[in-house]
Amino acid sequence: MSTAPPTIIPHEAELYSLSVFLTAIIKDMGYTSIAAQGLGAPAWMTAYVVAVACGYFSDRWSVRGWFIAGGQLVGAVGYLIIAFAGPASVRYFAVYITVSGVYLAQPLM
Secondary structure, three states, rough: OOOOOHHHHHHHHHHHHHHHHHHHHHHHOOOOOOHHHHHHHHHHHHHHHHHHHHHHHHHHHHHHHHHHHHHHHHHHHHHHHHHHOOOHHHHHHHHHHHHHHHHHHHHOO
């Protein structure tokens, strides 16, 4: 039986499924496997910068819940854009949104 709080379990599934399948998501946009690996890295670097900035401000203002909720909302919107948008360029932009939103909650929890 898991000892993790119930709010962490869905987030962990969301984060780790994105980590595993991000290359496949980008590859399905029409890129080769090698290109998909390379195109996934900038999204994670962007998420790192967003997480550090939000971590700084959430600590400074002593409010983490709103940052976590906002990140999860941004991630959900990104997932919807990836799922339903047509052009690959829009879906690739949504990868940045999704990764930044989903990854944000991990260091703040």
